[in-house]
Each structure stands twice: as C-alpha cells, then as structure tokens.
Amino acid sequence: MRKVLILSVLSIMLFSCQQKQQASAPSQEMPAKPQEAKAPQDERAALASEKGCFACHDVNVKKVGPSFKEVASKYEGITGSIDTLAKRIKNGGSGKWGNVPMPPQNVTEEEAKKLAEWVMSVR
Numbered sequence: 001m002r003k004v005l006i007l008s009v010l011s012i013m014l015f016s017c018q019q020k021q022q023a024s025a026p027s028q029e030m031p032a033k034p035q036e037a038k039a040p041q042d043e044r045a046a047l048a049s050e051k052g053c054f055a056c057h058d059v060n061v062k063k064v065g066p067s068f069k070e071v072a073s074k075y076e077g078i079t080g081s082i083d084t085l086a087k088r089i090k091n092g093g094s095g096k097w098g099n100v101p102m103p104p105q106n107v108t109e110e111e112a113k114k115l116a117e118w119v120m121s122v123r
Contacts, residue, residue, distance in 0.1 A: 045118060051105060068122045072123040081120060085120070090107050092104035096106045
C-alpha cells in the first residue's frame with residue numbers, strides 16, 4: 001500500500017511540476033511597460049511560476065516540498081549554495097526534506113541557476 005501511495009505522489013509530482021502555464025494575451029497578463037521595468041528578482045519569480053515550481057512549493061508555507069524560505073534558510077551562509085540548489089533543481093534530489101523526492105526539472109542550467117538565485121533571495 002505504501003509503495004502505491006509513493007508511486008501515486010511521484011506521478012502527480014512529475015505531471016504537475018512539468019506543466020507549463022498557458023500563455024495568456026499580453027494585455028491580460030501584464031502591460032508591456034511594467035514588464036520592461038521589472039526587477040531581476042521579479043523575472044526569476046516569473047520563471048518559477050512558468051516552470052511550475054509553485055505546484056509543489058510556496059514562498060512561505062510547506063506544500064509537497066519545503067517552502068522557498070525554508071530552503072533559503074537551510075542554505076544561508078553555505079559556500080556554493082546557489083550551485084548546489086541549481087544542480088538539485090535540474091537533476092532532482094531526495095532525502096534532504098523527507099521521503100518525497102523532487103524529480104528532475106525541465107530547465108536549462110542557466111534557468112536552474114536563476115531559480116536557485118531567486119530561492120536564496122526570498123529569505
């Protein structure tokens with residue numbers, strides 16, 4: 001029964017984490033001017049949303065995975081933390097936050113690094 005539950009959770013995670021949000025018309029999402037003036041942190045948050053990170057994570061509250069603030073706190077002050085997080089985002093990982101593994105994400109190395117930088121900035 002436990003194996004069935006774990007496989008079900010993994011299937012849901014794989015499906016939901018790999019989903020891309022449907023692009024809406026630019027006028028519905030955001031006007032062109034504010035988009036050009038966005039800070040890099042906002043662009044990285046938008047990337048997290050686009051890549052489906054919020055399906056399993058939240059900024060403040062634990063969902064399927066830890067909150068982004070928990071991750072930032074755990075890796076705060078550790079040399080190479082951005083590279084470590086980027087590698088875990090790209091390749092997946094398990095055992096650091098409990099029994100539910102994080103599957104590999106469909107991101108480039110550059111996107112993984114931007115996402116890791118953003119996670120570390122949400123402290």
